Amino acid sequence: MNRRRPILACGIAAAAAVAAATQPAAARPAPAASVRLLSLNDFHGNLEPPAGSSGTAIDEHGAAVPAGGAAYVATHLKRLANRDTLRVAQGDMIGASPLISAAYHDEPSVEFLGNVGVTASAVGNHEFDEGHRELQRIQHGGCHPVDGCTPAGTWRGAKFDYLAANVVKESTARPVLKPWTIRRINGVRVGFIGVVTRTTPTIVSADGIKGLTFQDEVDAADRAARELKRRGVRSMVLLVHEGDQVQSGQRPDACGVVPGAGTRIAKDAHPEIDMVLAGHTHQQYVCSVTDPAGRPRLYSSGSSFGRVITQIDFRVDRRSGDVVRSSMKGDNHVVTRDVPADPATERFVRTWKDRVAEVANRPIGTITADLTRAPSPAGETALGDVIADAQLASMREHGAQVALMNPGGVRTDLVYKASGSEGDGVVTYGEAFAVQPFSNVMGVVSLTGAQLDALLEQQWTGSGEKILQPSASLRFTIDRTRAVGDRVSGITVDGRPVDPAAAYKVAANNFLLGGGDGFTTFTEGTDPVLGPIDLDAFVAYFGANSPIAPPALDRISGR
Template sequence: MPISGTTGRRTTALAVAAAAALFGTTALPAAAEAHGRGHDKPKYEDLQLLAINDFHGNLEPPAGSSGTITEIDPATGKTVATPAGGAEYLATALRRAREGHPNSLTVAAGDMIGASPLVSGLFHDEPTVEAMNEIGLDVTSVGNHEFDEGSAELRRMQEGGCHPTDGCYEEGRTFEGADFRYLAANVTDEKTHEPILKPYWVKNVRGVKVGFIGVTLEGTPNIVTAAGVQGLGFGDEVETVNKYAAELKRQGVNSIVALIHEGGLPASSVYNYDCGAAGAGISGPIVDIARNIDPAVGAIVTGHTHNAYACMIPDPDGVPRSVTSAASFGRLYTEINLKLDKRTGAIVRPSVTAANHVVRRDLPKAPDLTALLERYTRLAAPISNRATGYITADINGRGSSALEKPLGDLIADAQLAGLSAPDKGGAQVAFMNPGGIRSDLVYKAAGAEGDGVVTYGEVFAVQPFTNMMQVKTLTGAQLVQVLQQQVSGANEAAPKVLQVSNNLHYTLDLNRVGAARVLVDSIRLNGAPIDPAASYRVAANEFLAGGGDGFPAFAAGTDKLVGASDLDVFNAYLTAHSSAGAPIAPPAADRITVVPVVKAG
């Protein structure tokens, strides 16, 4: 495959060079210090990478706990939640970070779009692509959410053009597509077996070719609707990166960076937590991936888990290698500084340093991003600002660390209420997948609507996928299997605990293993045990009902009835069950009795 050229236009000029710091105790040759002196030819070139991931269309500062970063207050030594994020602040932060770095590239590890708040999602994420053009993104891997609307829509994000059904949103203005390059090395057309987008991108940095390989997680089909990945194959992350690393090396590209939409779980939620030299403080899929990727890859930028880390994980030769993630929603960016050896064309591994930085909201807003945001906010306002309900306090969803989330319970209640009538499907119980809850409902007003008022835009931020609801018939045995699949099979290592309607109760014992964690004798629906031979009408969104998130028992259901969208069902529930005089209180979240792990000793 030929080396691809540069893409995009820079919105900000970059200033003069600054030497990158060294990692650890390994020193570079003295000639590196002669860079730029007298008539000596520089033997090393400095390169700065600024990395983000999982932006999810959060152009406005994210609300509630989704808009904070956990850090240690240096004045008190206590852990605090610092407000962070917002495209206007992110643009300023990145532009300032580039100052003094003539060789600077901005990269991302997927999920820049998808599951987006209304100001971007209402317009099929065109606003976010335009914002990333302004911010100066150079290249990104695809993530699973780039496939929410299918591969044809992803290609439109790259190439431009008006939406095939909604058309153009402003008279005389056509969406021009991404100036940055989308990479999809491990996403192939099932007929041609070729990548649906370019697998890598190469940038010539003052005579040194630097290659970027982009992949998403192999398990993307398990967490995206079937329609979104129809006709596509998703390959192994390690095999794909190593394949294209070899191809790049054959082309004389010896400086390689992997952009991987898969991540890890650091032992601490503090954004600048030190994982340790051997990466002992991080777990999750990225650990095995990083340990098996070709040592020629000098740095790995990751995403997907929405966690923050800047770790060193040993490569196959046992040499520590930088692996980073900048949380999500534009609340952090990672600064990676490295040196390129002009003789070998390789990244000088001991030179690589990486650190996450908070996108604080005391920065000046970038005027061009403010103008873009105001334009789309104005277009969305008639829909976004419409009041749909009232609450007494914050109802946490995305921001809740508990297995049972108050907002998840409320959504499940809404789905049961909206689909229980015989002509609506006759649902007897409802389930909501936790990954589909994208935000919190926040009591304190962010705009002029008043405290406790829930707007359509806020509800859209919680449920932006607009999945259609389904009601299916499951046997009692299959219903029990659904509960067991939360903690077994594909979900055994990382349980996905479903949110349930208020008529279902059971106990989850985390001291047990696999499916046994669900105490079958404890399951009660409307106060009665589940009859394995009986039939039950079960409501869930189309993603979950189709077996997504590792729940094949849902897919085995019969007599499917398709209802309204999850967004419409939730909005209707809030309107019907709350008013200014009788707002909704947060559910007690007492439907699942969790027996926590008992630590030895």
Template sequence: MPAAPRRTRRRTHALLASAAVLATAGALTAALPADAHESHHRPGRYQDVQLLSFNDLHGNLEPPSGSSGRVTELQPDGTTKTIDAGGVEYLATHLRQARQGHPYSITAAGGDLVGASPLLSGLFHDEPTVEALNKLDLDVTSVGNHEFDEGAKELARLQNGGCHPKDGCYTDQEFEGADFPYLAANVQDDKTGKPILKPYWVWKKKDVRIGFIGVTLEGTPGIVSADGVKGLSFKDEAETINKYAKVLQRQGVQSIVALIHEGGYPASGSYNYDCDSPGAGSGISGPIVDIAKNVTPAVDALVTGHTHQAYVCTVPDPSGRPRMVTSAASFGRLYTDTTLTYDRRTGDIARTAVKSANHVVTRDVPKAPDMTDLISRWNTLAAPIGNRPIGYISADIGNTGTESPMGDLIADAQLAYGRELDPRTSLALMNPGGVRAGLTYAAKGAEGDGVVTYAEGFTVQPFANTVNLQDFTGAQLIQVLKEQVSGVNTAAPKILQPSAGLTYTLDLTKSGADRVVTDSIRLNGAPVDPAATYRVATNSFLAGGGDGFPTLGQGTGDLVGTDDLSALEKYLTANSSAASPIAPPKTGRITVVQ
């Protein structure tokens, strides 16, 4: 396959006034090869290429709030401090300033740029975010799992443009699509046996060529709606990258970067932690380590994502040589600046000269005017919907802990809605990953304390899953609870949020499925009968067996209702008012033994 053509566009943004130079603590710099130092005497052989990268933006155009809008910075004396970060107005300024003085500069991303987005973007099927990314001069990105939230056809529309098939055009101009290629090398159409989007792309400037291969995690089908990936196969990340690295090399492209929407977990939560320093511990752990160790040495650097962590580390390639692996946290709070030293003689990257560091997207720089205008335009369209009150709360309803008040509230709402559809509905279960935020009593905006707006509800549940009813035996229900802590969820449990009436004990001193104490499982005070049938409400993601719950994909008597946010709105409207706001549910449905 030939290198994918890039749409021609002229960078129109003005270079903004210089700001204070960001700290580069944590930069990983190795010595240049001996002959590279001679480039001062032999100009032209070595060319530094700047690679700016970020990942997991999730449509956060406005500065994210709370902990989602802060990063932790390690200080020289070993203490840490937090810094407010993020917002596309500031990200644009930082990237534009970083490019100054770098005629060879590429901007790449590691997936999940859209999906699970705030209302400003999500309400419009993430068209605002794609428009912002175009203005950011993004060159290339891999797909992530959230790019499949609305299915492959919608992903193709984001790439190619056109009005939404159901909602139509939001403005008087047709959506133009992404002015950069989405790469999906390991996402195969089962009918054609080919990738659904371009597998790779080659950046060119004069005689410098760098290839990019993009993949998402092989486990994507287990964490998105089954309908979103129907007819698709997700192949092994390392095997796919190795396959297309050979293709690029046959085309004469020797410098290769992999964009991988899979990640790891650093030993420190500080963005500038040096995980390669002596005594730094394990550096990073998690899936990306095994992937990196199996990706061909022909690949010179790995830009990763998915885990929302910040790291700039080296992991040895199969030949034992260190290779840079980076991730810039999430929500546009950081960007990574990597220097790739290109050897014109070999066409390859001088690996020992690669250096990289994460930088904070601070909010002390001028806002990019074009991004401010973009946000204002879309906010004007969103305001009538987003500002509509849907309920009232008496205090914060948080989203932390094994069992969260917000998770319980959603489960209660789905149980109530399920009983409207079918009075036989016994309980509801909500996946923790589908609860994206809590509700704040003193929320920002002019709606007043305790008022829950549609925009705030959308932030909590942005996926537009439906509420589904299914029949399960008691034995199946018990198995579902055990799947929270066994199978693919053994190492990283996914504790379902239960509706009122379902109680049990989770004993974390045990291992595997035994952590769920079977004889403690009660429904409205009575033991769950393995032979009885129970009507269970879940969202469509869980009903398809998502998040490692295969038994939830085996229910019978399916009944599909409205979307989950509508169910939450109905519950808040029915159970709260300005005079009588709803209180946070008391947790304790799950008794945790540690």
């Protein structure tokens, strides 16, 4: 009996093997490939660690900790990556950037992103700040047509694909950049689709996007998904430069979003799309939504300025090529500065900082106290007032009587305390640039008094309010208790009540003059005349009027 047991055992094992071989494929566990995505959004050229409130993030414990900076982004990316990792981005990686990047048309930031392995990025609205032709140069290479090559030499183009499925040329209806791209990782294919907020024409200068149409994000994503499916790609990621707001102080992996444009896209996009990585609103969240087929879909966003890296882990069925939805897991990691800075990136940033230092450190004037964006109850700010005064001064020779500044164009405060060796109260060119980084062109148009009133009524929309910052020559009263469209009264120019039928010369940057931020009444203006770059006007004003004290916040009254 003992001698026959091995034979019997072998027979049983063989029978089991035959049974396994004849078992239907559906009954056996499907072979799966592991994939990890690491993503960034809204980097805005912050190669150096951002300062102030822009340089902190709420961590998993609810504490505000120092975060961001390219050298720390690089370290965290290396620590989070494995051999099955792809790195992607969701737009606004450039534009509205600090001088270290913007002085060279953001080539340093795009080079950094390529160096850390970003393989694809949706375009953001700020990628169009210098126009779509400049964006194509950033993608494909070549030196700037006006400023020429940087100290690094001829620009060779981005090492990653910018994706813009919903941005098409009016003349051909074809995308201005690639709508999608495919990457192979761990033996499987993953398709990436990129779209940008369809509101882009209202938040960038009209001249830079002339001839382009920004289509509905969902419609464009669906077209791209169908094309990827036709090519046999079943694992799909939507990179979208649009998102939602959250409650202040939210921890990185919470999902306390206020459903808006981002949620609409995340829920309505084609069911073949497995996850939606978002941006634009500078918020952090990790959510699950239901797609049109009733299946769960991951939806996330990773703050801004390089303060958070989003990690997405999932498995792909090797037979079907589709993502196993139940395997998806998202995790937002704060880019803390308690780790060693990546040495190569540190050297890279220092090189560009040294190159721009001479320009950045040049004093332009002085202030007697902080000029901030802190609003009065009516929404007026000291720094906004000073900018409006500078813009009016720059356009006086063209007949300007008043000037208006959009609040979103004022990017940071001017602080009295010295940031370096320049001394307290000294404002440098680099600090001025940080306040107004867009290089918008100043202009003046004629509006009737009635149109000026209509323009000021456009400070309120269904999505909130944007209080225009007025020059000292303009005053008005607001009453938020009244209906939208009837909140402004008591408008005066140079102390005299506005005549609805009279013409007034109104100065503003070309973003506003093109109807930006929903101020479409500007486009009804006549006799347009262009002037200097807004930053040049700001610098000249400091040179002529220093020291500058914070003005009294009494130009806008009311509640």
